[in-house]
Amino acid sequence: MxxxxxxxxxxxxxxxxxxxxxxxxxxxxxxxxxxxxxxxxLPYTDDHLNPYNESFILMQGKLKVERAVAMLRFRPSSRVEHLIYQMKYANKPQLGRFLGLMYGTLLTEMEYFHDVDAIIPIPLHPRRFAKRGYNQSAYFGMGIAERLAKPLLEKALYRVVHNASQTKKDLVSRAEGVDKIFRCSEELDLNHKHVLLLDDVLTTGATLASAGNTLLDKFPGCRISIATIAKA
Ligand SMILES: [Zn+2]
Structure with missing residues (x-):
């Protein structure tokens, strides 16, 4: 056999x-x-070894974040771009989990990440989720959660605004300070918890900031850290 x-x-x-x-x-x-x-x-950033790294500097001023780390540097037409493309658009969700296991292994080496209470991936809008069939950040989260031995709260946040419809509104909503594209699940209690928020690629930081601020509005006592697969 x-x-x-x-x-x-x-x-x-x-x-x-x-x-x-x-x-x-x-x-x-x-x-x-x-x-x-x-x-x-692969172009590893070593962000986890340096609290005052580029990802953290980018997020400062947008979100009260304790640490921000990206595993890899994203460059156009690179191996990292190919990886991200495969994971998002070529129906390879398990690649996300593989990358999560890789990064989770590095993060467990740092004591700072030992007191994370919950891992929350940035959700896709339901329409995009239906089209793709999976959320790549949630798969990345599975690998990290497995290595850190912490719960993955896949349904903690949900998206109320589609990305495409957001761009037009961006200028106005930002000026008004209401760029809320996420909501928290009602059952969630993250008071005084340390949340590790995950996304695939850190570009401007706007999406992660919006998600993080949604959590902080509801749970002012929670602490937020950020981890992504790559930083553009
Ligand atoms: Zn290769």
Whole structure:
């Protein structure tokens, strides 16, 4: 039976070889998801070692955040861009979990992240969720939650405004200080809790700030940290 399974998988590999999600080269025996050279050469930020890093500086002034960390540096036409593309648009949610396990392993090494109480991924708008079928940030969260051994609260936040409809309103709503695109679930109690908020890519920080401020409005005593797969 085992032989048959191994034979079947060898035949399948012959016709559909497993490729590296970062560089598309064929994976060697015992390589999974990302090849060894890519794992070695990915542009890691080491943000977790430096509290006053670029991600933290970007978030300052937008959100009362304690720490902000990104695992990788995002550059156009890079291995990281390819990874993010595969995860979001090529129906590869498990890649998100793989990256979460990778980053979770690094974060467990830092005592700071040991007192995180809950991990909350940025939700997609229901329409986008229906189209994609999964939330890549939630999969990233699964990996991190597994490594930190903390609960993943996938339904803590929900999105009330679609991204596309937000851009037009941006200037006005920001001027009014009501750029609320998220709401908290009613059952949530995060008073005096330390929340690790997750997104895939940190670009302007506006989405994470909006989600974080939604939580702080409802639970002024909670502490917020941020982790993303990459920083643009
Ligand atoms: Zn590779």
């Amino acid at each position: 085992k032989m048959l399974k191994a034979y079947k998988s060898a035949v399948l590999d012959l016709f559909f070889p497993k490729v590296c999600m970062a560089c598309s080269k064929i994976l060697l025996y015992q390589e999974y998801t990302i090849c060894t050279p890519c794992l070695f050469h």
